[in-house]
Amino acid sequence: MANRIPSFLLNRPSPPSLKQDSGRVKVSLVEKGINHLAGVIKRGYIYSELLSKNGFFQKIDSRIKIFFLSFFIIVVSLKKDLLSELYISIFIFLLVLFSRLKVVTFYRRVLLFAFFFGFLIALPSAFNFITKGELILPVAKLSRPYDFWIYHVPATIGMTKEGLLGVAMLTMRVINSLSLSCWVLYTTPFLEMVRALKILKVPDSFLIIISLCYKYIFIFSKTIEDMYLAKRSRMLTEENNKKAREWTAGRLALIFRKTQLRCEEVFRAMTGRGFSDSIKLYGFGKMRATDWASGAALFSIGLLFLLI
Amino acid sequence: MEKLIRLERISYSYYDQIPALSEIDLEVVDGDNLAIIGANGSGKSTLLQIMGGLRYPSKGKFLFRDAEVSEKSLRDKGSLKSFRKSLGYVFQDSDVQLFCPTVLDELLYGPLQLDLDEKEAFDRAFEVMKMLNIEQLKNRPSYMLSGGEKKKVAIGSVLTMNPEILLLDEPTNGLDPKTQCFLVELMIALKEAGKTLVIATHDLSLVGELQARVAVLSEEHRIEKVGEVNEILGDQDLLLRVNLIHEHIHRHGETVHRHIHSHYLFHRHEGNGS
Numbered sequence: 001m002a003n004r005i006p007s008f009l010l011n012r013p014s015p016p017s018l019k020q021d022s023g024r025v026k027v028s029l030v031e032k033g034i035n036h037l038a039g040v041i042k043r044g045y046i047y048s049e050l051l052s053k054n055g056f057f058q059k060i061d062s063r064i065k066i067f068f069l070s071f072f073i074i075v076v077s078l079k080k081d082l083l084s085e086l087y088i089s090i091f092i093f094l095l096v097l098f099s100r101l102k103v104v105t106f107y108r109r110v111l112l113f114a115f116f117f118g119f120l121i122a123l124p125s126a127f128n129f130i131t132k133g134e135l136i137l138p139v140a141k142l143s144r145p146y147d148f149w150i151y152h153v154p155a156t157i158g159m160t161k162e163g164l165l166g167v168a169m170l171t172m173r174v175i176n177s178l179s180l181s182c183w184v185l186y187t188t189p190f191l192e193m194v195r196a197l198k199i200l201k202v203p204d205s206f207l208i209i210i211s212l213c214y215k216y217i218f219i220f221s222k223t224i225e226d227m228y229l230a231k232r233s234r235m236l237t238e239e240n241n242k243k244a245r246e247w248t249a250g251r252l253a254l255i256f257r258k259t260q261l262r263c264e265e266v267f268r269a270m271t272g273r274g275f276s277d278s279i280k281l282y283g284f285g286k287m288r289a290t291d292w293a294s295g296a297a298l299f300s301i302g303l304l305f306l307l308i
Numbered sequence: 309m310e311k312l313i314r315l316e317r318i319s320y321s322y323y324d325q326i327p328a329l330s331e332i333d334l335e336v337v338d339g340d341n342l343a344i345i346g347a348n349g350s351g352k353s354t355l356l357q358i359m360g361g362l363r364y365p366s367k368g369k370f371l372f373r374d375a376e377v378s379e380k381s382l383r384d385k386g387s388l389k390s391f392r393k394s395l396g397y398v399f400q401d402s403d404v405q406l407f408c409p410t411v412l413d414e415l416l417y418g419p420l421q422l423d424l425d426e427k428e429a430f431d432r433a434f435e436v437m438k439m440l441n442i443e444q445l446k447n448r449p450s451y452m453l454s455g456g457e458k459k460k461v462a463i464g465s466v467l468t469m470n471p472e473i474l475l476l477d478e479p480t481n482g483l484d485p486k487t488q489c490f491l492v493e494l495m496i497a498l499k500e501a502g503k504t505l506v507i508a509t510h511d512l513s514l515v516g517e518l519q520a521r522v523a524v525l526s527e528e529h530r531i532e533k534v535g536e537v538n539e540i541l542g543d544q545d546l547l548l549r550v551n552l553i554h555e556h557i558h559r560h561g562e563t564v565h566r567h568i569h570s571h572y573l574f575h576r577h578e579g580n581g582s
Contacts, residue, residue, distance in 0.1 A: 004438070004439045004497075005439065005497050005498070005501050006432070006435035006436060006438075006439055007435075008431075008432055008435065008470055009467060009470055009498070009501055009503075010501050010502070011470065012472065012502060013393065013394070013470060013472060023384070023385050024383050024384060024385070223404065226399075226401070226404035227404050227407050229357075229362050229404070230399055230404050230405040230406075230407060231407060232362060233360055233361075233362055233392070233396075233397040233399075234392070234417060234418050234421060234465070234466070234469070235388075235392065235421060236388065236389045236392045236393060236421045236422060237385065237388075237389060237421065237423075250409070251407055254407065254409065254449075254450075254451075257449075257451055258403065258451055261451060
């Protein structure tokens with residue numbers, strides 16, 4: 001073997017120096033984005049596995065929590081004033097606190113999604129050409145009013161009190177629904193959740209799809225993160241956005257092929273273990289007195305919110 | 309001997325929840341041949357990834373040629389280039405390491421990153437392919453390779469960059485005996501060519517064959533002991549403590565034997581058991 005070592009490998013490169021004077025490496029937006037997204041998915045998966053250990057609510061039967069989630073989401077949607085939504089938010093905050101979840105991490109995630117899928121989506125409806133009402137925040141002035149399709153654009157464009165209240169209401173509903181869902185997700189092992197959904201007569205085909213997706217998304221994000229790490233280990237210079245886009249586009253086909261092969265392997269493994277198209281459950285224990293008591297307490301609080 | 313890598317009280321945990329390394333002190337000198345051994349989950353790969361600048365320690369310092377390596381220092385263009393040029397990392401899972409369309413592209417990726425001219429890059433790629441007996445695979449995509457071929461390509465993709473330090477994570481894991489033997493010979497040849505090797509493994513026979521200096525990681529993610537190969541592999545108590553060997557009972561005909569089992573040194577029968 002020794003005599004087959006290529007001559008270039010016998011050349012010792014001159015000792016490098018790690019002097020910091022050559023300017024900063026710019027990480028391309030594409031690369032940063034992909035790595036960050038893969039990291040968030042993976043962390044989300046890990047946290048839901050890890051955080052469901054201590055705390056009172058982690059021990060409550062998953063059926064109670066799924067029922068509570070469905071009931072409370074209806075309550076959140078039925079409430080029509082901001083104050084009630086605020087009370088519900090405070091109640092959910094207390095639940096998160098008593099469940100010993102990491103409050104900052106929890107709310108950072110919830111608020112990020114609520115900002116995009118609640119606030120930003122609803123924001124245009126605050127303008128007076130969509131929601132009529134008392135103009136409280138003028139933004140622009142036109143020479144005259146315009147009529148466009150079904151909209152009437154007044155000479156002064158701005159946000160109305162009614163519009164802003166609507167935006168705040170929708171954002172609060174999204175925050176409450178999201179934090180409730182995350183709270184249940186983080187305090188209930190995924191398998192328990194699937195079992196509870198099965199008890200609630202959710203079709204098997206749907207449960208199989210979400211179970212496989214849940215695992216698959218994790219494997220997929222891990223593959224991307226590892227591949228990014230491997231690329232970093234061989235990357236000596238910075239890469240601009242164009243190059244990063246080209247690299248990413250080139251890798252898509254490869255990742256698609258790799259995941260397709262993985263998918264076939266998983267299916268073969270499932271078939272090998274006697275997979276049929278139904279989910280078999282075992283040992284779903286009886287509910288304890290504390291489960292019933294917690295269920296009754298949560299249900300009563302929900303009713304109370306409905307009445308106020 | 310010049311100190312290339314110095315780890316000072318390094319700790320690392322995943323997601324601030326799962327501890328992987330605890331208070332690690334370790335040095336790698338020029339021309340070293342170091343094997344990091346430990347049971348599954350003891351933190352070998354994490355330690356190697358920290359040495360490769362792919363993860364940054366939660367606590368402690370990682371120094372390369374006396375300069376601290378951190379997320380901040382590797383944001384400097386010059387430092388990044390010097391560092392990556394000097395260290396080649398071979399991943400445990402070759403599938404993640406191979407991200408180019410074909411084997412030839414894999415081998416060319418590094419030299420082109422080094423700004424070598426095209427001719428030299430191709431020369432290096434073909435010389436490495438010849439050394440690894442994978443010339444016939446040059447146009448094959450990585451997902452159409454066997455496990456052994458993938459490992460050879462992964463090692464080749466790093467060798468074409470001619471790094472002075474090679475970090476190899478479980479290099480012989482899951483390979484057939486012939487490929488294992490080939491890789492052991494390759495590692496010995498690279499060592500003789502002056503390369504510094506750092507290997508993470510739980511394969512004690514590999515450590516024995518390489519006659520490496522050994523650092524033992526415990527299941528508590530600490531360095532249990534650093535020593536010469538014979539000293540470490542001869543210490544049954546230590547290897548039992550870190551779960552690299554175990555007590556085993558089996559039957560030969562009517563006789564029941566009890567002995568320490570490691571698939572390497574300690575398959576010695578101690579007489580009749582009951």
